[in-house]
Amino acid sequence: MSISVDTLIIGAGASGLFCAFNAAAYGKSVLVIDHANKAGKKILMSGGGRCNFINRQVEPRHFISQNPHFVKSALSKYQPEDFIALVDRHQVAYQEREYGQLFCKHSAKDILAMLLNECRTAGVQIRLDTAVERICANDAGFMVSTKHKRNDLAITIQASSLVIATGGLSIPTLGASGFGYQVATQFGHQIIPTRAGLVPFTFTDKTGEMIKSLAGLSLDVVAYNDKASFALPMLFTHRGLSGPAMLQLSNYWQLGEHITIDLLPHQDMIQYLLDAKRAHPKQLIRTALTPLLPKKLITALEALLWQAYQDTELANLKDDIIRHIGAQLNAWTLKPSGTEGYRVAEVTLGGVDTREVSGKTMESRLQPNLYFIGEVLDVTGWLGGYNFAWAWASAYACAESI
Ligand code: FDA
Numbered sequence: 001m002s003i004s005v006d007t008l009i010i011g012a013g014a015s016g017l018f019c020a021f022n023a024a025a026y027g028k029s030v031l032v033i034d035h036a037n038k039a040g041k042k043i044l045m046s047g048g049g050r051c052n053f054i055n056r057q058v059e060p061r062h063f064i065s066q067n068p069h070f071v072k073s074a075l076s077k078y079q080p081e082d083f084i085a086l087v088d089r090h091q092v093a094y095q096e097r098e099y100g101q102l103f104c105k106h107s108a109k110d111i112l113a114m115l116l117n118e119c120r121t122a123g124v125q126i127r128l129d130t131a132v133e134r135i136c137a138n139d140a141g142f143m144v145s146t147k148h149k150r151n152d153l154a155i156t157i158q159a160s161s162l163v164i165a166t167g168g169l170s171i172p173t174l175g176a177s178g179f180g181y182q183v184a185t186q187f188g189h190q191i192i193p194t195r196a197g198l199v200p201f202t203f204t205d206k207t208g209e210m211i212k213s214l215a216g217l218s219l220d221v222v223a224y225n226d227k228a229s230f231a232l233p234m235l236f237t238h239r240g241l242s243g244p245a246m247l248q249l250s251n252y253w254q255l256g257e258h259i260t261i262d263l264l265p266h267q268d269m270i271q272y273l274l275d276a277k278r279a280h281p282k283q284l285i286r287t288a289l290t291p292l293l294p295k296k297l298i299t300a301l302e303a304l305l306w307q308a309y310q311d312t313e314l315a316n317l318k319d320d321i322i323r324h325i326g327a328q329l330n331a332w333t334l335k336p337s338g339t340e341g342y343r344v345a346e347v348t349l350g351g352v353d354t355r356e357v358s359g360k361t362m363e364s365r366l367q368p369n370l371y372f373i374g375e376v377l378d379v380t381g382w383l384g385g386y387n388f389a390w391a392w393a394s395a396y397a398c399a400e401s402i
Helices: 014-025 042-051 068-077 080-089 109-124 179-186 205-213 244-250 267-281 284-290 297-304 321-332 386-401
Strands: 003-009 032-033 053-054 096-098 101-104 125-127 129-137 141-148 156-162 191-197 219-222 229-238 240-242 259-262 332-334 347-352 369-371
Touching: 003 014, 003 179, 014 032, 014 109, 014 156, 014 386, 032 156, 042 053, 042 109, 053 080, 053 321, 053 386, 080 109, 080 369, 080 386, 109 125, 125 244, 129 156, 129 179, 156 179, 179 191, 179 347, 179 369, 205 240, 205 297, 219 244, 229 244, 267 284, 267 321, 297 321, 321 332
Parallel strands: 003 032, 003 156, 032 125, 156 369
Antiparallel strands: 053 101, 096 101, 129 141, 141 156, 191 347, 219 229, 219 259, 229 240, 259 332
């Protein structure tokens, strides 16, 4: 069996669906195919089931790419207000949380239903359970051979333009695959090496054990390295360190590097302990810290940072030693053994090199009428609705020009 469409989009996720109805609005016949049995699985899982679908303030600085200017044009053409207007039109109830993050009030299902409604109204066809076997460029565009995963029905699709919207590698159980990178490579594109992003850190040895013992504890910290700094909550878990501060920092971290955590960002701990020594010379360090940190954490830090002095009164500690301990509380430096990886990562860093893709249209500079949108590109957003912001903006830029 063979069919012909103007635009074939591979990937019925956030960017694929958004591109589909916008392209159809320009009068194109649009078919979206996906190998999964359901469209938009990641949307349903996002934001803890409430989908942080956009941020009120989206700027190029919220994105990581080898080519940082790439996002500018698409982000300026499709802005948060545009998506909010769409959400309002569909009467999707939402709420604003800290830092301008907009979440569904009820369920992420509302965002997926909105996208699918728009697709239906615009006449977009969606075929699920459809695996792509081969893509060939020809004079009329692309010939894509597909097979239905359940009934083995083979369909060849001829399309004038082909949009790759297959996302990144995070969470394979939600349909993630490296397919987009394979297609890019087939047409001569470079791939910026990929790694898991917005992902918790793992630790081994003594530090790992200590962190595990504090599972469930959350703390407002400043987490930083030489590339970025985030003042956000951090969460101790059975596997390592998580919470927004760690997820954000993971985007700027490479295996083998250190991270630093200011456990008491509002307090100069050197000065605090020196003052305590003067005011309460008989105090132990752990007693001096009691008003500032949870007891469990103080006990764990004591074993790690000042075990030799745990029973020494402040009066008997040299100022240099106090300074060293205070400095560590404001700059606890750790070396993660890794991250929890693609199994739980929210995003994939790296991807199709944006230097070979037009930032205005998302079209390949190497193969006419081939487009890449969303997370498959080497564009990764911060936590806070920025990854969907990129999915919408890149899809819109593509749909406009296709
Ligand atoms: P997306 O992953 O949405 O879609 C890709 C589609 O391609 C999938 O449907 C997949 O099945 C399909 N596909 C893959 N390989 C294929 C193949 N070989 N053949 C056919 N189809 C194929 N972002 C945000 O801004 N706010 C948030 O709240 C969250 N929360 C969140 C939670 C969790 C758990 C995760 C994993 C991720 C998030 N994100 C997020 C990130 C966000 O979900 C992500 O960046 C976007 O969904 C990316 O949109 P894409 O369309 O590029 O890929």
